[in-house]
Amino acid sequence: MKRLIIPLILFLFLILEGVALELLPATLVKGNLVIVPHWVLAFLVMMAIFYDREDTYMSILYGLVFGLLIDVVYTGVLGVYMFTYALVIYIIHGLTKVLHANIFGTIVLGLTGLVLAEASINLIFSVVGLSEMEWGTYWLHRMLPTVLANLLFMLLLYPFMKRWLVDWRDDSNLRSKSVYL
Numbered sequence: 001m002k003r004l005i006i007p008l009i010l011f012l013f014l015i016l017e018g019v020a021l022e023l024l025p026a027t028l029v030k031g032n033l034v035i036v037p038h039w040v041l042a043f044l045v046m047m048a049i050f051y052d053r054e055d056t057y058m059s060i061l062y063g064l065v066f067g068l069l070i071d072v073v074y075t076g077v078l079g080v081y082m083f084t085y086a087l088v089i090y091i092i093h094g095l096t097k098v099l100h101a102n103i104f105g106t107i108v109l110g111l112t113g114l115v116l117a118e119a120s121i122n123l124i125f126s127v128v129g130l131s132e133m134e135w136g137t138y139w140l141h142r143m144l145p146t147v148l149a150n151l152l153f154m155l156l157l158y159p160f161m162k163r164w165l166v167d168w169r170d171d172s173n174l175r176s177k178s179v180y181l
Helices: 002-023 026-030 039-050 060-074 080-095 103-128 135-180
Strands: none
Touching: 002 039, 002 060, 026 080, 039 080, 039 103, 039 135, 060 080, 080 103, 103 135
């Protein structure tokens, strides 16, 4: 049962990303600012920090799967989110060896992951011709509000998810060791 908890949480965030903008005040949604929820990515960053060990890459695998699901459900181009989420989580997974797994490290890694993902997605969409926004306007009206909103979401999740992810990692580590004993 515990193996299903992480995919269920990711699936719940995937569904809630679609209705997240309905929860915001109308003045924010109707204005010039564009806020894109990246809740799956935020959880994957926390998973890369607190759940994965140096030799495990479950967060990257989940990044591939749920990135593809986001592509299928929310975009018309397959592979953009799948490639971006997997690459960004791979980078974050590598950076976890440099930064400590505390609130400040989580903020820095979350900020890095969100900026990399959002810039990569916009770059791919502009190359394909789906995004016509100039980079100056993009940084002010989409990147900054998106990163701040998703960073706030990560800070709200941090106290709960840190404890749970570390416990789940330790449970899976004990279970894998008991098989070899």
